[in-house]
Amino acid sequence: MLDKLPVLLAVSVEQEKEALEQGLGKQSTIEVIVCGVGFAAAAANTAKQLSTKPYRGVINIGIAGGFPKRAAIGSIVAASSIIAPEIGAESPEGFISIDELGFGTQEQQARIDRQLVGKLSHSHHVHEGIILSVLTATGTEKTYLEREKLGAIAEAMEGYGVAAAAKSFNLPFSELRTISNEVGVRDKSKWNFPLAFKGIKEIGQTIKEVEQDEYCLFSMSE
């Protein structure tokens, strides 16, 4: 049998890596990197790693803010696509996206692996939809109202960069996150880090199971 190429899991911070590795245990076909916070660091560090050898695909994993009534604290979100809402230009008539400017796209496609999400659904609420990649985490009512209209289920800060790196190496990309806080007016006392990190460990365990079952981890979402 041909050896499987490794899958690269990109997380933002060391604590996420520790939680994920607790779940993964020893798994030779999975590698984890800390790509940094924000999508510029995430793109640079993911691309650097992808340039070292061939990979099967990339999954961005971490904690995220969930939009109220769409993804509650403790639930898991799987991206159908990523939108970076800030990339573009302001004008007196309103925001002009990078797509309208003709310089690229603010949306990146993502895959949802049915086996992985199916297994995660046994123990968690798993929501599928758009995950925003933001430069500035929402912290005011004004920004919340602007972003809430975009219809996303969650926001985080790295997916757009990790997706851009995967795309430049022609590799499939997924984003899976556990919800640590509600998107809204900043109140750190309401964040639930222990629950979110427990969820990351469980994502690690489930990836391990799916990988051991010989599934590919990047089957197409219908």
Ligand SMILES: O=C(O)c1cccc(C(=O)CC[C@H]2O[C@@H](n3cnc4c(=O)[nH]cnc43)[C@H](O)[C@@H]2O)c1
């Ligand atoms: O102290 C703060 O206000 C604060 C705001 C956003 C994120 C943090 C972090 O310490 C974690 C950074 C990490 O977490 C992801 N994340 C989690 N929740 C959100 C959110 O509501 N909006 C955007 N990003 C979020 C993010 O991907 C970073 O990697 C602290």
